[in-house]
Amino acid sequence: MSSYIVTREYPRREEYDVIVVGGGTAGSIAAIAAAREGAKILLIEKYGFLGGTATASQVTPMMHVKIEGNPASSIDRKIRKHMIELGFGAKSPGGNDGWFNPEMLKFVLEEMVLEQGGEILYDTQFVDAIVLENEISGIIVHNREGTKVIEGKIFIDATGDAEVSYRAGVPCFVGSEKSGKNQAVSLRFMVGNVDLKRLETFLKDLGQEWGLNYPLIEMAMIWNKGFPLEKVFKKALEDGVLEYDDGRYFQAFSVPGMPGVMSFNCPEIPDVYNSLDGAKISYSYIKGRKMIKRLHNFLRKYVAGFEDSFILSVAPMIGIRESRRIKGEYILTIEDYNNRSKFDDGIAKTAYPVDIHGEEEGEEVIPLRPGEYFEIPFRALIPQNIHNLLVVGRAISSTFTMQSSIRIQPTCRATGEAAGIAAAYAVKNNIGLRDVDGKIIREIMRNYGADL
Numbered sequence: 001m002s003s004y005i006v007t008r009e010y011p012r013r014e015e016y017d018v019i020v021v022g023g024g025t026a027g028s029i030a031a032i033a034a035a036r037e038g039a040k041i042l043l044i045e046k047y048g049f050l051g052g053t054a055t056a057s058q059v060t061p062m063m064h065v066k067i068e069g070n071p072a073s074s075i076d077r078k079i080r081k082h083m084i085e086l087g088f089g090a091k092s093p094g095g096n097d098g099w100f101n102p103e104m105l106k107f108v109l110e111e112m113v114l115e116q117g118g119e120i121l122y123d124t125q126f127v128d129a130i131v132l133e134n135e136i137s138g139i140i141v142h143n144r145e146g147t148k149v150i151e152g153k154i155f156i157d158a159t160g161d162a163e164v165s166y167r168a169g170v171p172c173f174v175g176s177e178k179s180g181k182n183q184a185v186s187l188r189f190m191v192g193n194v195d196l197k198r199l200e201t202f203l204k205d206l207g208q209e210w211g212l213n214y215p216l217i218e219m220a221m222i223w224n225k226g227f228p229l230e231k232v233f234k235k236a237l238e239d240g241v242l243e244y245d246d247g248r249y250f251q252a253f254s255v256p257g258m259p260g261v262m263s264f265n266c267p268e269i270p271d272v273y274n275s276l277d278g279a280k281i282s283y284s285y286i287k288g289r290k291m292i293k294r295l296h297n298f299l300r301k302y303v304a305g306f307e308d309s310f311i312l313s314v315a316p317m318i319g320i321r322e323s324r325r326i327k328g329e330y331i332l333t334i335e336d337y338n339n340r341s342k343f344d345d346g347i348a349k350t351a352y353p354v355d356i357h358g359e360e361e362g363e364e365v366i367p368l369r370p371g372e373y374f375e376i377p378f379r380a381l382i383p384q385n386i387h388n389l390l391v392v393g394r395a396i397s398s399t400f401t402m403q404s405s406i407r408i409q410p411t412c413r414a415t416g417e418a419a420g421i422a423a424a425y426a427v428k429n430n431i432g433l434r435d436v437d438g439k440i441i442r443e444i445m446r447n448y449g450a451d452l
């Protein structure tokens, strides 16, 4: 994708040290981290709140990184602790302190950005990048004021889709290397007025032995995987209440600070494997809502606890697991997973498994044993071609199979913190991003308390 040719003069805004595009899971943290280092930052977000997939797509809880103690970057840890203190977060008996209330996360993230002196521009869509000699000089955005240019020294692409990178001419990958297909998309929803105690008893009586720690409740069903709920799904299928697709992937969690609410990690939309196709994504919302109506009708009729429940909300943003990924200075591959790679410039560590939704199988994996993990190097955040840009979140430089492991929220947050620190460091020291030593970024993260 070539850079934008500015054919007309747009009004320009004041220049910023660091502009973060996308106030989602990783972008909010990048903004907090850069502002904490004293940089003058602007955070641009297309919705009217922060959190991205965690809030707009209602993806709760955060997954455990599967390393003893659930290690985290410092801002991530602060958010988890704060959410628990406020009653909007919880730690499961299994040690996952990443359960959270997505609605309240919006408040907490916004307060943290503002507390650090960051500026937020909501309802603003990034449109294109203006590139001069391998540097982004400004970005073109659209909001209620119209179309305008905003200039900055360093940019952080936190759009999840590597949108800024792609527009600026960074080489990108899309989907599986074999088929080009992306992972499946899901339209999440929440159901209110659920009697969680009755639900817990119902699931226990069915034979479910995991995830039942009232008020933290989990339920799941995937055809032919031996879930106790399968017999209930089968009956509803025979009765014509459900369709086969409804049970391809079904999962739900209760939500801390929202008594009587279950948040559903489904429905997974059948046959949509191009998350960058506008028409397919529109279809996914329509199809998803039909499936949600059917699933809720099923729950009320067949699952104890849901009798008097109602659909509380459908996520305003479809859940995209994977779309575009940048080609960076380092490309994480499944070899790094299988070799348990560690790096001098490692800025995150995880043992989360390869977790691909949809049709693709992925590459051969040697499962991690307890105590084993791999790291993400800072270089995976540095895109090729453009010198004043970093990429964070699910779009960092990796292969399809590897992305399915590193896409979880704690890891996205760690990439955000690393990029925010690095961007501010480059501005403070008046050096290019490529001259920033990733080992120093790791050290700064450690000094703030990251488990690295």
Ligand SMILES: Cc1cc2nc3c(=O)[nH]c(=O)nc-3n(C[C@H](O)[C@H](O)[C@H](O)COP(=O)(O)OP(=O)(O)OC[C@H]3O[C@@H](n4cnc5c(N)ncnc54)[C@H](O)[C@@H]3O)c2cc1C
Residues within 6 Å of the ligand: 021, 022, 023, 024, 025, 026, 027, 044, 045, 046, 047, 050, 051, 052, 053, 054, 057, 059, 060, 061, 062, 063, 124, 125, 126, 127, 158, 159, 160, 161, 163, 185, 186, 188, 265, 318, 319, 320, 321, 392, 393, 394, 395, 407, 408, 409, 410, 412
């Ligand atoms: C259905 C589903 C279930 C999942 N389950 C879990 C789970 O249980 N636990 C877990 O830890 N992880 C889970 N994940 C993974 C995880 O939630 C995501 O990978 C992660 O949140 C992505 O973070 P991100 O910062 O890269 O992107 P996002 O959080 O999506 O942030 C991108 C932000 O950029 C904004 N944006 C995009 N384009 C523009 C633009 N042009 N202009 C302005 N703003 C823009 C968006 O509005 C958004 O706020 C799941 C993901 C999905 C989709």
